[in-house]
Amino acid sequence: GESVGLHLPTLSVQEGDNSIINCAYSNSASDYFIWYKQESGKGPQFIIDIRSNMDKRQGQRVTVLLNKTVKHLSLQIAATQPGDSAVYFCAENHSGSWGKLQFGAGTQVVVTP
């Protein structure tokens, strides 16, 4: 079936370095993608989104890249800080599924001093 998945279950990053979290999706009809951050014991927080008519979008210290050719999504975090330690989920949907996001399994980001 259609699925969204992450390549790396755990990513260890040194404080101050840039982080890159990857995500693959298989539904070619997907046209909207979101990255969420989930800290321990809390609900997921919206970070950034991107529509399929774009290949890059920037936020505060974060950049999302979308490669529709290979169905790949990535989240880049600049100058990673200890507060960035969390599980990061990518999610996708398409206009036909209307708001019913499909989530990947998540990547644990650990920021080391």
Next chain:
Amino acid sequence: SQTIHQWPATLVQPVGSPLSLECTVEGTSNPNLYWYRQAAGRGLQLLFYSVGIGQISSEVPQNLSASRPQDRQFILSSKKLLLSDSGFYLCAWSEQNTIYFGEGSWLTVV
């Protein structure tokens, strides 16, 4: 601004007991509402979604049910809990495509 409240935050329930988790959204009208479950170390699974009062769609067969008695209220229930119902339950809302989550409710069935 919109806010979402979910309670209780934590509960421990015996097998066979009933369940009621409540969620309310403020600052918006006619939101789409969702219940997700997250097992430990796993991704999020959509359980129910609602596009309006009394309109509930179930995504997976299970021991749970949902109701939407008011526009901004969403309730997750069970008549008899199973051990497998343990997990982290998240209420969420959306107006367009982006879904915003509450803080979650930890349920442990013992």
